[in-house]
Structure formats: structure tokens, C-alpha cells
Amino acid sequence: MGIRGLLLGLLLAGCGGSPQPPADNQPDPVAQAVAAGARVDTVGILNLADADTLNQDEGLTIVETTISFPPEAADAEVFAWEFNAEELRPVKLLIMRFDTTRDNLEMVGESELVVPRQKGLNRFVLREPIPIKPRDLYGIYQPEAGAIPFKKVHNWKTLITIKPLTRPWMKRDLFSMYGWRYALRVFWRKEQAGQ
16 A cells, blocks of 8 residues: 555545445545645544534535645645534535634635435535635535534634525625634645645
């Protein structure tokens, strides 16, 4: 096993269970990106099973601020995401950017609305990758009651609002800060120099 195989194994092992095969017997997008020579990494939590509470409020927009895309994500793109589903309700990935001069969150991109295929681990590939910059934020929108559970974590900072999701801007003062860490992570990829 080469270094790429070892790294991919470590990356997939952190998902809190065995990797889920892609839908419809499609090749694994993470393995494909690594095999093509891209740098692949994630933001989010490693153990997706480490969540114990499901919010039943409808129409929540949730933006993670404790973890953001690192400096190495310059000129990268989000291409897949995975989460632990406790219910089979629709959910959407959001990529946001905080504009401090206007105190706004800007919608950089979003996935299509998906319904988890099963309870437990679910991975989805974006139809269109979302270009990202360092310090961009990720989150979710749950139009119905919650699908993705969270865990209360001391000093965790997640922005949550029940106000309608708007594009391209949402005012920061529409959100409240909670110490809720949601069971999701986002895969980003970047072409390696010399590829």
C-alpha cells in the first residue's frame, strides 16, 4: 500500500464506521480524487457517530464557525460531504463566507437538497464542485425537522437561525451562537503542483 492508500485509509477510518459505498455502485469519489493525484482533505468532525441530540425545529440554517477551511485550501473546491443521519429528512450543504465589513454571511455555494439514503453514515457527491477560500465556513440547511444530530461541546461555536435561508447574503445578527457540534464533514480537493 502506497502513501496515498495509507492516507486515504486513515481519512476514511475517521468516519466513525466503515466507509459507505457510493450509491448505485459508483466508484468512491474520494478514492478517485486521490488516485488522480489531487490533495484531498476534510473539515468537520472525524467521528460522525459522536452526536446524541436531534433538533426538531423546522427550517434551521446552521453555520459552523469553530472549524473553517485552512490556508492549504486556497484554490481548492468542495466536491463531497458526509454526515450521520438520525432521520430520513432533507438536508443541504452550505458553504459560506463571513464579510466582516458588512457583518454578513455570503452564500458561496450549496449542494442540491438531499434525503439521506439510510440512517447512519451517508456520503454525497456534489453535482457541481464549490470553489473555496481559506476561512470559508460550512454548514447545513434543514427545511424540515432535523436529520443530522449534534452534540453539546464546551467552547464550540455554531451559528443557528430559524429565519428563512436567503441568498447571497444573510445578516450575522439573524443568528444565535450555540455550543452544538453537528455530525458532518466536508471533503475538499486541490490539484497538486506539477499535476
